[in-house]
Amino acid sequence: MKLYFTILIFFTAFAASAGTKISGIVTDQKGEAVPGSNVYIKGSYDGTSSDVNGGFSFETDLSGKQVLMVQALGFKPQETVIECNGQTLELKIKLSGSINLLTAVTITAGAMEAGDEKKSVVLKPLDIVTTSGAMGDITGALLTLPGTSTVGNDGRLFVRGGDASETSIFIDGLQVGNAYGSTASNVPTRNRFSANLFRGSFFSTGGYSAEYGQALSSALALSTVNLPLRSQGDVSIMSVGGGYTQTLTGKQNALTASANYYNLAPYQSLVKQDFDWEKSPESWDSEISLRHKWGNAANGKAGFIKAYFHTEGNRMTIWQKIPGDNGRGDRIQLRNRYSYSNVSFRHSGKKDWFFYGGLAFSHNSDALKRNADPLRRTNQLAHAKIVAVKDFSPRFSLKNGLEWFVKAYSETMTDVNRTRNYTDHQLNHFAEATYYFSNRLIMVAGVRSGHSSLAEQVWMTPRFSVAWKLDHQGQFSFAAGKFKQLPEEKIRVAQNNLQNTAATHYILNYFIVNNNRTFRAESFYKIYDHLVTYDDAAGNYSNFSQNGSGYARGMDFFYRDRKSIKGTDFWITYSFVDSKRKYAAYETLVQPSFAPKHNGSIVVKHFASALKSQLGTSWSWNSGYPFSNPNRTGEMQQKTKMYSDLSISWSYLPRPDIILHVACSNVLGRNNVFGYRYALQPDESGAYIGLPVGQGAKRFAFAALFITISRDKNANQLNNL
Missing domain, CATH: 2.60.40.10 (Immunoglobulins)
Structure with missing residues (x-):
């Protein structure tokens, strides 16, 4: 024991x-x-x-x-x-807190992102192309976002009191020249590129990164698809034309080729037009996209290269009435050829280095004939870019980039062989630092510098933004910066030594995403300086100066809800813009015709599984467009009636690989007027006769059948609608 x-x-x-x-x-x-x-x-x-x-x-x-x-x-x-x-x-x-990029605060001031990788997504790529009323046009869908204005006789992107020329468009980081199709005056245009080309977009309504320049109001950066999911063929049969796309994929590469043809003559013969067409718009396009990836991110070396080529041609002939003339008016004949190509790359190196960049080239040629006067316009843009990003720690990263632009423009009166042209070389450098103080506080500061050989000018534009995440899921962001942009080609070709116009942005933003509901509120103030003014005698510009100025201020709201109503997704936007500027031929501060004070939209999408259908509707409106009436004293002293457009769409899937899509814009047939054109001389009574500028037809109806051919019988073209 x-x-x-x-x-x-x-x-x-x-x-x-x-x-x-x-x-x-x-x-x-x-x-x-x-x-x-x-x-x-x-x-x-x-x-x-x-x-x-x-x-x-x-x-x-x-x-x-x-x-x-x-x-x-x-x-x-x-x-x-x-x-x-x-x-x-x-x-x-x-x-000590670490920086988790999945939960950390992000800059949202002025930013509207659409990409599946982003946690603060407002619109995803599919949303952009399934918006009723957009008719598959990328720009048309973006016009339902806050900060934009619908200008029905133009079709381009107008942002916060700025002209469409103040928005620059980029594909995979490289600038696109002439991103919209050529057209006659007061005949709306569309974005040249198919929506199914892109996997995401970054749309800035102001205060954007130092990486982007030569834009006073906005930057739209589009990202193309990396590797498609599968090999497939897509057939499109539409009421205005048709096309075919073939995609071939491998483990590390892919090829996509497409061709399309459009002709509005059959449609316009059935639907009465307010436009006097002699030759309805007819166009074709083709494109090839190559993608290849290499390496493995796990070993510190991985990369991706893309090559894209797009070419197209279109033609039209239209008669445009002259105020006070009882005849058909001016005969406008247009022939356009356009090409855009780019090669871009991204490469992840060792020790937290990341590189990207590429080369792009745009060529646009317009053969324009107004009555008996032929004119040829050629616009070319080359862009080279290289960027290096270094993550020095989880908190701090630094981006450095160099860009080189060659911009060439010419106008030739072919009957008398008279030409005027210019070529400008621009060199830019930008640097931008990002620092996370914590998961709740981030600051981004950058500077962009540039030099123009034609303007003989050097400039520097600082930019700054900060965001603070609250205890709940909401956050505040503030952004400020200076932005420069050289005048439009049609003005620079007449006065080569014009220098940069300027804008200063201040933006305060609140943003929250909670339980499939998104709310965004933003106020802004934009100051314009060094705007170009000139005398305009019947379209002949003279006496150029850069003493113009102006401002744009206001606020906008965005609410999106995918939770409250089962099977339904909807968003509501409202924008208030108070904008005045002294520019162009105006002698005083005026509200521009492209900047209605009140703008709004409602977009609703409902998927009815029992009907195998997606039903959509959208309503866009604004408070009316200001215009100058020479029968009254002053400038821009009148305004049109409120603009309103109610559109509907229906997508039916009888089988997963077959989609029938129909849509109609302005179903109520509202007679929207965008302004008035007046005679240059008064009549016998001393009055100037005016004609309204309106829509080509009260409604536009569209029908299409999309068929996908692949081994996967569930594959379809829903992303293309």
Whole structure:
């Protein structure tokens, strides 16, 4: 019996001397408990998790110096050297916050992103191309977002009191020249590029990154699809034409080729037109896209290269009435050829280096004939870009980039062989730093510099933005910056030495996403300076000056809800813009015709599974367009009636690989007027006769059948609608 007690006492003493009890509490830098922390000895299975109060306790048989590891989501891992000597250790662990890009604050001031990778998405790519009333046009869908204005006789993107020329468009980071189809005056145009080419977009209504320049109001950056999901063929049969797209995919590469033909003559022969067409618009386009990826991100080296080529041609002939003339008016004949190509790359290197850039070239040629006067206009843009990004830590990264532009423009009166032209070389450098103070506070500061050989000018534009995330899911952002843009080609070709126009932006934004509901409110103030003014005698510009100025101020709201109504997704926007500027031939500060004060839209999409259908409707409106009436004193002293357009659409899937899509704009047949044109001379009574500028037809109806040919019978073209 004594032997038994001796052995028991021995083992009890051994256990007491060999075991070390480790306990303590885990907190953040403010002393708040961090529950659920993983606390363990490195290289062993000894450990535990902290409780709701941050406390922890466990025992280990290890001895000597050990490394205690503490990990928690949202915090930097912390290692502490401890001495395991069979005694009790009481520890207080303070963790520092780490930057988790999935939960960290992001800059939202002036930004409207559409990409599946972004957590603060407002619109995804599919949303952009399924918006009723947009008729598959990227720009048409963006006009339902806050900060934009619908200008029905133009069709381009007008942002916060700015002209359409103040918005630059980029594909895979490279600028696009003449992104909209050529057209006659007061005949709306469309974006040249198919919506199914892109996987996402970044649409800035102001205060955008130093990476983008030569735009006073906005930057629209479009990102093309990386690798398609599958090989497939897509047939499109439409009421205005048709096309075919073939996609071939491999593990690391893909090829897509497409061709389309459009002719509005059959449609316009059935639907009465207010336009006097001699030759209805007819066009064709084709494009090829090549994509290849290499390497593996796991080994620190991975890359992607894309090559894209697009070419098209179109023609039309239209008669446009002259105010006060009883005849058909001016005969406008237009022939256009356009090509755009780019090669872009992205490469992840070792030691947290990342590189991207590429080359792009745009060529646009318009053969225009007004009555008996032929004119040829040629516009060319070459863009080369290289950017290096270095992540120095999880908190700090720095972006540096160089760009080179060659811009050439010419106008030739072919009957008398008279030409005027210019070529401008522009060199730009930009640098931008991003610093995360915490998961809740981020700051971005950048500067962009440039030089124009034609203007003989050097400039520098600083930009700054900051965002603060609140305790709940909302956040505030502020952005400010200066922006420069050289005047339009038609003005620079007449006065080569014109220098940059300027704008200064201030933006305050609130943004929240919660439970499939998004709310965004933003106020802005934009100051214009050095705008071009001139005398305009029947379209002949003279006496150029850069003493113009102006402002645009206001606020806009966006609400999107995919939760409240089952199977329904809707968003509502409202924008107030107070804009005045002294520019062009205006002698005083005026409200531009393209900047209605009040703008709004409602978009609704409902998927009825029993009907295998997606039903959509959209309503866009504004408070009317100002215009100058020469029968009254002053400038821009009148305004049209309110603009309103109610559109509907229906997409029916009888089979997953077949889609029938029909849509109709302005179903109520509202007679929208965008302004008036007046005679250059008064009549016998001393009055100037005017004609309204309106729509080509009260409604536009569209029908299409999309068929997908692939091994996967569930594949379709829903992204193309």
